[in-house]
Amino acid sequence: MTYFCIFNILELMDKSSPIGVFDSGIGGLSVLKQFIRLLPSEQYIYLGDTARVPYGNKSNETVNRYAKDCTEFLLKKDVKLIIVACNTVSAVALETIKSIAGNIPVIGMIAPAVNGALRTTVNGKIGVIGTRATINSNTYEKSIKTVNQSDFEVFSQECPLFVPFVEEGLINHPATKLIAEDYLKKLKDYGIDTLILGCTHYPLLNKLIMEILPNVNLIDTGEHAAINAIRLLAENNMLGEEKNNMLSNHKIDFYVTDVPTLFFEIAKKFLGFSVESPTLIKM
Numbered sequence: 001m002t003y004f005c006i007f008n009i010l011e012l013m014d015k016s017s018p019i020g021v022f023d024s025g026i027g028g029l030s031v032l033k034q035f036i037r038l039l040p041s042e043q044y045i046y047l048g049d050t051a052r053v054p055y056g057n058k059s060n061e062t063v064n065r066y067a068k069d070c071t072e073f074l075l076k077k078d079v080k081l082i083i084v085a086c087n088t089v090s091a092v093a094l095e096t097i098k099s100i101a102g103n104i105p106v107i108g109m110i111a112p113a114v115n116g117a118l119r120t121t122v123n124g125k126i127g128v129i130g131t132r133a134t135i136n137s138n139t140y141e142k143s144i145k146t147v148n149q150s151d152f153e154v155f156s157q158e159c160p161l162f163v164p165f166v167e168e169g170l171i172n173h174p175a176t177k178l179i180a181e182d183y184l185k186k187l188k189d190y191g192i193d194t195l196i197l198g199c200t201h202y203p204l205l206n207k208l209i210m211e212i213l214p215n216v217n218l219i220d221t222g223e224h225a226a227i228n229a230i231r232l233l234a235e236n237n238m239l240g241e242e243k244n245n246m247l248s249n250h251k252i253d254f255y256v257t258d259v260p261t262l263f264f265e266i267a268k269k270f271l272g273f274s275v276e277s278p279t280l281i282k283m
C-alpha cells in the first residue's frame with residue numbers, strides 16, 4: 001500500500017529535480033559523500049544549520065522546531081526527495097518532517113541503518129552510539145525491537161565528545177583514543193558484533209573505532225540511507241540522468257545559516273574534496 005502511494009506521488013515529479021539533504025551543520029557531508037558515491041547522477045542541495053549546531057544536546061522540542069525550518073527551506077527548492085542526514089533529527093523529529101513534507105518522500109538515518117545492522121549481525125548483539133539526544137530518544141532500540149523482540153539485544157552509548165573532537169581535527173589524537181576507549185568499553189564487554197555509527201561525525205572515527213573493536217562490523221548510516229534512496233528512486237523511475245554525473249564536476253548547491261571559522265577545512269574533511277563558497281541564509 002505504502003509503495004503504491006509513493007509510486008503515484010513520484011510519478012508526478014520531475015526526475016531532474018535535486019535531492020535535498022539537511023543536517024544540523026557540516027557533519028551531514030559525511031552522508032552526502034555516500035550519496036555522491038552511490039548516486040553520482042543526482043543534483044544535490046545541502047543545507048547545514050551551522051548557526052544553531054549542535055542539535056545533539058538540545059531538547060526534542062527545539063530540534064523539532066529547527067527541523068521544521070530546514071524542511072520548509074528544502075521544500076521551497078522543489079526537491080524530489082528529502083534526506084535527513086542528521087541522526088539526532090532523524091531520531092526525534094522524523095514524523096514532524098514527514099507531516100510537513102506531504103507528498104515528498106523523506107528518508108532518515110534510523111530505519112536504513114537498522115535494516116543494515118539486522119542483516120549484518122550474527123550473534124544478535126547490536127551496539128548503537130550517538131549524541132545524547134539520539135541515545136536518550138531510544139529510537140534505534142525501539143526500531144530494532146519492533147522487528148523481533150527476542151532475537152536481538154541492543155546496547156546504546158552516548159558519545160557527546162566525539163563531535164567536538166572531530167570538528168577540532170583531533171581524529172588521531174591520543175585524547176580522542178582515551179575517550180573512545182572509555183565510551184566503547186562497555187560495548188566491547190557486551191560482545192556486540194555490529195555497531196551503528198549513529199551520528200554524522202562518527203564515520204570519520206572509523207579507523208580508531210575499529211582498533212578498539214576489531215571484530216565488530218560498523219554500520220555507516222549515510223551509506224545505508226543512500227542504498228535505500230537508490231531503491232526508492234529506481235523503483236519509481238526517478239533516478240537522475242547520467243549527464244549530471246557528480247563524480248566529474250562535484251557541483252552542490254550549498255546553503256548554511258552561518259559560515260564558521262574553519263568551515264572549508266572541516267567541509268573538506270567530511271566530503272573528501274573542496275567545496276565552493278556556500279550561500280548564507282536566514283531561517
Ligand code: DGL
Nearest residue numbers: 024054055056087088200
Ligand atoms: N549531526 C548530528 C547528528 O548526527 C551531530 C552534531 C549535532 O549534535 O548537531 O546527530
